[in-house]
Amino acid sequence: MIDFKEIIAHEIFDEALGLSVEEIKSMLEIPADESMGDFAFPCFKLARTMRKAPQMIAAEIAERIGESEYFDKVEQVNAYVNTFINRAYFAGELIKEVNSKAENYGKCNVGEGRTVIVEYSSPNIAKPFHIGHIRSTVIGNSIYKLYDAIGYKTVRINHLGDYGTQFGKMIVAYRKWGNEDELKANPIKSLLSYYTKFHVEVEEHPELDDEARETFARLESGAAEEVALWEKFREYSLAEFNRVYGMLGISFDSYAGESFYSDKMPAVVDELRAKGLLVESQGAQIVDLEPYGLTPAVILKSDGSSLYATRDIAAAIYRKKTYDFYKNIYVVASQQNLHFKQWKKVLDLMGYEWQEDCVHVPFGLVSLEEGTMSTRHGRVVFLEDVLNNAVDKTKEIMLEKNPETPELDEIAKEVGIGAVIFQELSNNRIKDYVFSWDKVLNFDGETGPYVQYTHARASSVLRNADEEDIRAITSGACDFTYLNSDSAYSLIKLLYRVPEVICDAAEKYEPSILTRHLVDIAQSFNKFYHDEHILVDNIEEKRAKLSLVLASKIVIANCLDLLGIKAPERM
RNA sequence: GUACCGGUAGCUCAGUGGAUAGAGUGUCUCACUCCGAAUGAGAAGGCCGCGGGUUCGAUCCCCGCUCGGUACACCA
Numbered sequence: 001m002i003d004f005k006e007i008i009a010h011e012i013f014d015e016a017l018g019l020s021v022e023e024i025k026s027m028l029e030i031p032a033d034e035s036m037g038d039f040a041f042p043c044f045k046l047a048r049t050m051r052k053a054p055q056m057i058a059a060e061i062a063e064r065i066g067e068s069e070y071f072d073k074v075e076q077v078n079a080y081v082n083t084f085i086n087r088a089y090f091a092g093e094l095i096k097e098v099n100s101k102a103e104n105y106g107k108c109n110v111g112e113g114r115t116v117i118v119e120y121s122s123p124n125i126a127k128p129f130h131i132g133h134i135r136s137t138v139i140g141n142s143i144y145k146l147y148d149a150i151g152y153k154t155v156r157i158n159h160l161g162d163y164g165t166q167f168g169k170m171i172v173a174y175r176k177w178g179n180e181d182e183l184k185a186n187p188i189k190s191l192l193s194y195y196t197k198f199h200v201e202v203e204e205h206p207e208l209d210d211e212a213r214e215t216f217a218r219l220e221s222g223a224a225e226e227v228a229l230w231e232k233f234r235e236y237s238l239a240e241f242n243r244v245y246g247m248l249g250i251s252f253d254s255y256a257g258e259s260f261y262s263d264k265m266p267a268v269v270d271e272l273r274a275k276g277l278l279v280e281s282q283g284a285q286i287v288d289l290e291p292y293g294l295t296p297a298v299i300l301k302s303d304g305s306s307l308y309a310t311r312d313i314a315a316a317i318y319r320k321k322t323y324d325f326y327k328n329i330y331v332v333a334s335q336q337n338l339h340f341k342q343w344k345k346v347l348d349l350m351g352y353e354w355q356e357d358c359v360h361v362p363f364g365l366v367s368l369e370e371g372t373m374s375t376r377h378g379r380v381v382f383l384e385d386v387l388n389n390a391v392d393k394t395k396e397i398m399l400e401k402n403p404e405t406p407e408l409d410e411i412a413k414e415v416g417i418g419a420v421i422f423q424e425l426s427n428n429r430i431k432d433y434v435f436s437w438d439k440v441l442n443f444d445g446e447t448g449p450y451v452q453y454t455h456a457r458a459s460s461v462l463r464n465a466d467e468e469d470i471r472a473i474t475s476g477a478c479d480f481t482y483l484n485s486d487s488a489y490s491l492i493k494l495l496y497r498v499p500e501v502i503c504d505a506a507e508k509y510e511p512s513i514l515t516r517h518l519v520d521i522a523q524s525f526n527k528f529y530h531d532e533h534i535l536v537d538n539i540e541e542k543r544a545k546l547s548l549v550l551a552s553k554i555v556i557a558n559c560l561d562l563l564g565i566k567a568p569e570r571m
Numbered sequence: 572g573u574a575c576c577g578g579u580a581g582c583u584c585a586g587u588g589g590a591u592a593g594a595g596u597g598u599c600u601c602a603c604u605c606c607g608a609a610u611g612a613g614a615a616g617g618c619c620g621c622g623g624g625u626u627c628g629a630u631c632c633c634c635g636c637u638c639g640g641u642a643c644a645c646c647a
Contacts, residue, residue, distance in 0.1 A: 032587085032590080033590080036590070044589070048627085054627090077590075079589085079590085161647060165647090166646075281644080282644075282645080293573090295643060295644060296644055297644085301645040302645060303645085308647050311647095333641095334640095334642090335647095336647085338574080362576085401607090427583085427584060431576095432639095436583095443609055444595090444596085444609060446583095446595045447595090450595095450609065453609050454609095456609095457606090459607095460607055463606095516585065516586095523594085527611070529610080531611090533606070570607090571607095571609080
């Protein structure tokens, strides 16, 4: 693909400016308003070194490069040199690139030979999968896809919350109030009811807490009965989670959760002790982090059992040994910022420089209109219900608009679930939000269905073309001078920027950057579609326009895929 | 109390050390004998939380304040 910034930087370069081509390239801007050109070069900074008014410098540069064949026009406006690339040239280069690379357009291999671990979703066993869990699940999945697209080897880890004192509580509760049949019939619901009952009962019988702690200690030491029960809870729960993952089209390479590290912790504790980091405080074993302005990291409780922090340290060391990661990414809620700071500091104190390659990717809180979600208090919205409602709503709309659509049920799933995922990936992940049924079931405007509709619309136009047209546009033999309208050209520019947007989104661990750009593309396509008739009588013009439709369809589908969303041909 | 995160149009949110701060939604108009109206066009809507500072230039960077969220040793 032609690097237009590179070309322009070479054109602008002149000894007298005192800037290298690279420096000029990095100073080039894409103007907010298209009437100001495609790429602009601001001359403010040159004013000082050249001791000349920036407007004059801009005027001189514009004059000097104005005759270049790459430009339709070069203007000086105030302190800017505004360049307008030759439209037919730009269109031809971009469209041939997209249509020949097809599903690979946007990908690259900058990560070749390196491994990136993405830990995401990581729900707690025996608790329902609610709307709060969608964030880590869907953001993490997109980050994995982004890194995969730019050439990294990826490892997807679902760090299941399948260990800890809560399982002591669960086992105690199950023994007191549960039974096998009930559990089999409706695992998570039953487990949740036992857990809830435990918390009610413990108010009056505080000794239950001690019992739970003892039970977890037995589990951790490998007592057969406790282990068998725990395995049953885990297996049943996982089966339910997998149903939701199936709906979302999400899978993992590893389900090594907290329990997986239970036998790897004593070594970590020994190592900490050997390195002189472990001290006793109030009966517990801790790492003192006061010199670093942090509260202490508790490694072992006073009863000798392990904690979340201990397991995360063991996990990081294990992952470094097993995968030799380039980056180890944790997509975990921002509530755990402090935990990750402490954890990184402990690894640092242990002498592991690779802690710098461990990245916590935090995201904001989802709450309900009634307040913070609380499973125990029944203030909870189940993810599966949200997905099912979105699918039902989609089906209703489809039956009204396009009842003849083949495979209507299948497409309703792709669109309904896509709508939920898309909304989740629309905003900066750090922002908190309040869940709203109205919002999640709205399919107009900047939504997943809007983008999918745009894709279906482009597909429809291509279906209406004849075979010779399709052959011509896939071979790239078109007269691109027909694509010189403003609406065609702004669409082309948006498609051109997709590869850099993908890299940017990956580097910042921010899928919403891609989501936003995709909305811009859909808007731009729809404007082009309205402004211009595509299937015109003039064959050359028709084929040039169809080639842009094909390129748009390809790019939309590729971007949707990176968000974990399907791109149906009809809807 | 301390730390971190957020405050941009009625609402939900983008945005960048630079040109006139943008979308969607809601409200009011307009456009389907025409390639898919889940669409497009137009109108209206802004002390970019407040006060200082750095800079040729700050919504953006720094400091203080304020409002909201989150976290702060044996839960995860």
